[in-house]
Structures are given as C-alpha cells and as structure tokens.
Amino acid sequence: MIQKPTTRGGIDAVVGHRLIEVKAGASALRSIRSALMELAYQLARFPDREAYLVLPGVQVTKKRLHQEWELAQSVLQPDLLARLSICVEEGDHYIGIPRDPDSETQRILKDVVRQESQNKSAWLPRPDASLVVFKVLLLHWLTDGNPITTRWLEHVTGFSYPTIANALRPLWGNIERLSNRSIRLRWFPREEYLRLIAMNDRLRSTIRYADRSGQPRSLESHLKRLEKLAPDGVALGGVLGAKHYFPNLDLVGLPRIDLSVHCPGKFMDLSFIKHLDPALKRVDDPLEPANLVVHAVRQADSFFVARDGGLAWADPLECLLDLHEARLEMQASQFLESLLQKTKTRSSQEREQDTK
Numbered sequence: 001m002i003q004k005p006t007t008r009g010g011i012d013a014v015v016g017h018r019l020i021e022v023k024a025g026a027s028a029l030r031s032i033r034s035a036l037m038e039l040a041y042q043l044a045r046f047p048d049r050e051a052y053l054v055l056p057g058v059q060v061t062k063k064r065l066h067q068e069w070e071l072a073q074s075v076l077q078p079d080l081l082a083r084l085s086i087c088v089e090e091g092d093h094y095i096g097i098p099r100d101p102d103s104e105t106q107r108i109l110k111d112v113v114r115q116e117s118q119n120k121s122a123w124l125p126r127p128d129a130s131l132v133v134f135k136v137l138l139l140h141w142l143t144d145g146n147p148i149t150t151r152w153l154e155h156v157t158g159f160s161y162p163t164i165a166n167a168l169r170p171l172w173g174n175i176e177r178l179s180n181r182s183i184r185l186r187w188f189p190r191e192e193y194l195r196l197i198a199m200n201d202r203l204r205s206t207i208r209y210a211d212r213s214g215q216p217r218s219l220e221s222h223l224k225r226l227e228k229l230a231p232d233g234v235a236l237g238g239v240l241g242a243k244h245y246f247p248n249l250d251l252v253g254l255p256r257i258d259l260s261v262h263c264p265g266k267f268m269d270l271s272f273i274k275h276l277d278p279a280l281k282r283v284d285d286p287l288e289p290a291n292l293v294v295h296a297v298r299q300a301d302s303f304f305v306a307r308d309g310g311l312a313w314a315d316p317l318e319c320l321l322d323l324h325e326a327r328l329e330m331q332a333s334q335f336l337e338s339l340l341q342k343t344k345t346r347s348s349q350e351r352e353q354d355t356k
Helices: 030-045 062-075 103-120 129-143 151-157 160-175 189-198 198-203 218-229 238-245 273-276 314-327 329-355
Strands: 012-016 018-022 050-055 086-089 093-097 122-123 176-177 183-185 205-210 234-236 257-262 267-269 281-282 293-298
Touching: 012 103, 012 129, 012 176, 012 189, 018 030, 018 103, 030 062, 030 086, 050 103, 062 086, 062 093, 129 151, 129 183, 129 198, 129 238, 129 314, 129 329, 160 176, 183 205, 189 198, 189 257, 189 314, 198 257, 218 257, 218 273, 234 238, 238 257, 238 314, 238 329, 257 314, 281 329, 293 314, 314 329
Parallel strands: 018 050, 050 086, 257 293
Antiparallel strands: 012 018, 086 093, 122 267, 176 183, 205 281, 205 293, 234 257
16 A cells, blocks of 8 residues: 655655655656755654655656766665665556566656656656757747858757657748758747747646645745755746846736746656645636746756856747746836847947947
8 A cells, every 4th residue: 555654755655665756757866866865864754664665657768867876875774775666657557776676666766656656747748840840949049140051950949850850840940950950949939939929838838836735935935945845857937037138027926936847758747746735736717827837848858047156047939938827928028129239239239249
C-alpha cells in the first residue's frame, strides 16, 4: 500500500521498507544531487529502509547520472549507498544505478510514478515545431536581429534539420536569406504573430492555479517563497517580467504571478507548487481567476535571463504572450511597441555603422 510520508523532506511515498522520491523530467544535475542527498539523510534516520530516486523522462544522460553517482560515492557512507538507488526508464521497466530494482519494486515504482504524475507533473503533448521555430525566430529578431543559421536553430530548438526546414517553409515570404545561407526575419510578421497568440495554449500548455483555502496568501508572500525555493528551470514572466524589460508599463499592482518552466521533454515538473502553497489547486476553466499561472517553455534553450539574487526572468516574448493570455491587451500593445521601437533603433544604428 502506498502511503504518504509522515517525515519531512523530499519523499513522495513510503511502501513497506521503501522510500520513494519521483522527479519527472529532471533536467538539472543540481536538483538530482539535492534529491539524492535528501534521500541519504532519510536513510540515516531509518537504517532498516531502502530509498529510490525515480527519474521518469529524465533529460540528463546516463553517463552524467553515473558520474553523479560516483560523486555521491565519494561523500556518502557505504551503508547508505548500499540502500540507495537511482532508477530511470528503459522501455517498459526501470534500470537502476548502481543496481536494478527487483520485480516487486518495479511494480511499486510504476504505481508511485503514476500516482505522482497526477499530483505534481503534467504530461506534455509533442511540441508544435512550427510554433516553436517561429517563436524563436521572432524572439531573436526582437532582441538581437543578426542573421542566424539553421544549425543554430537546431541547437536552440532541439529539432532536427528536416523538422526545421518544414517549419520554415511557410515562413519564407517573411524571411531574408543571405548569401552565406544564414537567415533572419525581414520585418515584424503581424499575421504570424496573431497566429502565435491564438495558438498560445497549444504552444505553451498553460496550467492555472487558484487558492481554495478561503484565506489566500498575498501574491507578494508567494513571490518571497518562490525566491527562497528557487526551483530549477523556473523563471518569472507576466507583468513582473514585462516591467523588468519595460518599466513604463501602464499597470498598477500585480494581478497574478506568471511563471515559465523550461521543459523540452515530455514532462512539466510542478513539484515546487506543493512547497510553495498546498492551498493552490489546478483550475481548468481559463475564465476563472487564477493566482498563479505556469507556462511550459518547449525549446531546448530556455532563453531565460539571469537575475542577481533571485529567479531568472523569462524572455521578453514569453512575457508578452503572458500579457495576452491574461487579457491585458492594452499593456501587451504597449510592451510590443517598446520592443519594436528598440528593434527599429538597433537597425538604424547598424545602418549608420555600415555607412561609416
């Protein structure tokens, strides 16, 4: 029988003598290392138990996981190591580092993963390559403007060359092709931008949360808690991000918190939500007011902007899409105009330099 743990710390389930922690879609070694150490602490408290760190849909290579295990071997006591395992999917079963789980444990792990996936992760559909590629092209045009190569697009989107080529084909009328085979947008493609807004949820698999406690915490307290938790692969967007890039945004107060979660794989890890506030519950109605809204960033490169002393900022285009999704159309228009003005100024400066 699967039981929820009574101990504090990163344990999702206790089944008999097994302590199990699930981190779906893990992409950062730091979070895997932290989970291993937390399981080791629990094993030190319970010498009659075993612990399993289960990583369904992990984005880290097996080679790196083995290296992380070797690092753990250098700092953990042999007794703890003998009762600790990393488990990753291979086909319809789990393989272990340093040992495979037995048949009974295999069944238990599958049950726990199935249950936890409903509670703290979202299974994401295959990303729409045409939307992701256009989004990256537009973001680059708005923030940099220099020509790019298809190889660069492969690297930052995570798609293969044939997929990139198919995604670019409908956009050729909006694309400038240079003699060295590099490309860039000719201008702001308004029709394609409106399509991106219309397909916002398909692009980003947005998930909304509302407080069901009747005594909701303030958004400011949630922000402070988020900064303290500092979850991997999470960035601030929405109104906060837009004001970072455009301080003159015409809006007083904070209507909600928008977060971007980097998840190029199959899962969006939402485990940080329960640590942020257990009263936050998912809402399916897009018209229902939400306190916290989470958006999936599907390309291989998150394009998050580092921020001193806190969570990173989501990129400007993510923040712009957040404003549209929140129906803050006036503010979205303001922000877009500021981005287009910066693009125009940059282009003028480049032309002046070329004539010198």
